[in-house]
Amino acid sequence: xIRKNLFRRRLRAILMIVSILIAFAIxxxxxxxxxxxxxxxxxxxxxxxxxxxxxxxxQPLPISYYSRVGxxxxxxxxxxxxxxxGYYREPKNFISAFAVYPEDWMRLRDSDFVFSQDAxxxxxxxxxxxLVGARMMEKWGWKVGDRIPxxxxxxAQKSGARAWDFTIVGSFTSRIPQADTNIMLVGYDYFxxxxxxxxxxxxxxxxxxTSAAMNERVGNAIDGMFxxxxxxxxTDSEKAFQKSFAAQLGNVALIVELVVGAxxxxxxxxxxxxxxxxxxxxxxxxxxxxxxxxxxxRILRMVLGESILLALIGGLPGLGVAMLLITxxxxxxxxxxxxxxxYPDIAVGxxxxxxxxxxxxxxxxxxxxxRLRIVTALGRN
Numbered sequence: 001x002i003r004k005n006l007f008r009r010r011l012r013a014i015l016m017i018v019s020i021l022i023a024f025a026i027x028x029x030x031x032x033x034x035x036x037x038x039x040x041x042x043x044x045x046x047x048x049x050x051x052x053x054x055x056x057x058x059q060p061l062p063i064s065y066y067s068r069v070g071x072x073x074x075x076x077x078x079x080x081x082x083x084x085x086g087y088y089r090e091p092k093n094f095i096s097a098f099a100v101y102p103e104d105w106m107r108l109r110d111s112d113f114v115f116s117q118d119a120x121x122x123x124x125x126x127x128x129x130x131l132v133g134a135r136m137m138e139k140w141g142w143k144v145g146d147r148i149p150x151x152x153x154x155x156a157q158k159s160g161a162r163a164w165d166f167t168i169v170g171s172f173t174s175r176i177p178q179a180d181t182n183i184m185l186v187g188y189d190y191f192x193x194x195x196x197x198x199x200x201x202x203x204x205x206x207x208x209x210t211s212a213a214m215n216e217r218v219g220n221a222i223d224g225m226f227x228x229x230x231x232x233x234x235t236d237s238e239k240a241f242q243k244s245f246a247a248q249l250g251n252v253a254l255i256v257e258l259v260v261g262a263x264x265x266x267x268x269x270x271x272x273x274x275x276x277x278x279x280x281x282x283x284x285x286x287x288x289x290x291x292x293x294x295x296x297x298r299i300l301r302m303v304l305g306e307s308i309l310l311a312l313i314g315g316l317p318g319l320g321v322a323m324l325l326i327t328x329x330x331x332x333x334x335x336x337x338x339x340x341x342x343y344p345d346i347a348v349g350x351x352x353x354x355x356x357x358x359x360x361x362x363x364x365x366x367x368x369x370x371r372l373r374i375v376t377a378l379g380r381n
Contacts (some may be wrong), residue, residue, distance in 0.1 A: 002305045005282070009062045012278075013310070020314025020357070021321065024350055028322025028342055030260055031349075036340040043071040045111060046153040046212040050241040051205040051222055054232040061231050063192070069205055072221050079104040079316040080202040082188060084285035087156035088140065097150060097184040098303065102131070108116055108208055111177040119170025128191050129169035133181030137171050143167050150184070155195045164194065206238070264357070272361040275307050279365035286369050287377025304367050306363025315354035319347055330342060 007013050033284050051058035051069060065082060068076045079100055086097035087124050087362060102124045113133075123131045130150075141150060153161040166186055174181050192199060209218050212276060219235035226233045279286075323342045 002302055002309060005278075005302075006306050006310055009278070014275065014312060017314040018273055019267055019270060020311060021318040023267045024315040024318030024354070025321040025325065026263050027260050027350055027353070028141070028319050028346065029206040029325050030255075031339060032322070032326055032342050035343055035346065036234045040309055045208075045238060047209050047215070048108075049209060049215060049219060050238055051235045052241070053132045053204075054223075058202065059231075060198065060203060061205065063188075063202050063231065065226070065231070065233075065301075066202075067204060067307060068225065070223055070325050074209050074221075075207050076210045077104070077108045077208040079108045079186060079206050081105070081204055081206060082201075083154075083203045084150070084152050084186070084191070085212065086150045086152050086184070088148070088150060088176050091151075091153060095150070095184055096180075096182060096256040097186065099186050099188040106131075107204060109160045110240060113172045113181070114174055114175050115172045116170065119172060123185070123187075124171035126167060127187060127188065128164075129172050130164055130166035131172060131185040132168050133183045134171055134173045135180075135182040136184060137168075137318055137322045139182065142168055144170060150186075157194050158196050160196075165361070166190070169201075174193075181203065193243060207226050208367075213299040230257045258349065259277050264353075268357065271307070271310065271357070272364070275310075275351065276365045277363050278306075279303060279369050282373065284303065286372055288375050290372075290374050290377070299372075301372040303366035304362045307366075308358030311358035311361070314353075315350065315357070 020251060051061070051065070055060055066078065066080045082099040084097040084099060089096050103120075106113075106120055106123070119131060123129050130148065130322075146168050147165055148168060149163040149165050155162065156162045164186070166184075172181065188202075207218075209215055215237060222235045223233050289299065290296075319342070326340060326342055352374070
């Protein structure tokens with residue numbers, strides 16, 4: 001009876017199902033994108049700090065800061081990092097490539113990634129070597145031993161060439177689910193000596209303190225050391241750094257909340273109004289059911305079941321559409337949201353929202369049907 005009542009007006013039911021499907025497809029895609037976009041904040045460790053130019057992260061720091069910061073009491077590990085702005089063959093094939101001190105960077109990120117001993121040794125020894133994450137290797141079909149030309153949208157070589165040839169000497173995998181392996185690492189010394197400008201400059205320093213309790217003291221000591229210098233610094237936690245980096249592209253969480261909220265409020269009003277109309281159309285039938293002995297509680301459950309079934313029939317395929325869309329765009333967005341997927345907890349939360357949507361939209365008409373008197377129901381046109 002619930003199913004028959006739901007599809008009594010077939011066109012109306014189909015339009016409501018499509019509306020709910022679209023709402024949950026939007027929710028699945030945007031919520032998953034927001035989660036993947038902020039994944040860097042989730043993997044941040046409390047004892048890692050990032051030292052940046054005080055103006056903004058696009059301004060450089062001298063490489064000489066490396067040794068001076070390393071001498072600060074409480075600094076256990078340290079690695080300089082330079083952003084290449086690289087691409088493979090064509091500018092549209094953007095890749096995340098960084099120039100680092102090999103041994104320093106691998107020690108610092110050992111809690112996030114798994115490096116084989118062969119890869120560690122080869123990357124530290126090979127001047128033109130590159131260490132490439134597993135996801136990037138898979139994306140481009142590379143393998144260890146390949147010689148890959150990487151161009152830069154920022155830098156050029158002293159010879160005028162914009163491409164550097166790097167030999168892939170090893171790969172690495174993630175130790176934790178949030179860690180991004182869609183990155184390439186090259187040796188800072190080789191890159192620094194061959195670029196035409198920006199020599200002896202880096203973009204930021206990443207360090208690990210001896211204890212998270214030392215973070216504030218270490219940060220103040222570093223920033224105080226370079227106060228009133230041409231390259232003043234600001235030292236933040238890794239989580240704050242990831243958050244500020246993400247904020248450059250806007251408040252993604254707020255955008256998701258506004259879009260999803262608007263969609264759900266609209267759907268709530270449409271479905272709620274339609275359910276009220278549907279129950280009113282069946283007033284005499286409800287009176288007949290009560291005359292035959294159907295109790296009010298059963299009538300309540302039937303109407304609620306109808307609205308919940310409607311929400312599930314529309315919402316579950318909506319999650320399927322969201323998964324399909326995410327699969328289609330994952331490759332093109334890998335550089336920005338490498339962990340993009342329909343997360344299980346988001347899917348479970350969406351099912352909870354479906355049930356809530358069904359209850360909210362069906363509760364008032366269900367209560368009205370339960371309280372309806374037989375005489376009133378049979379006498380109403």
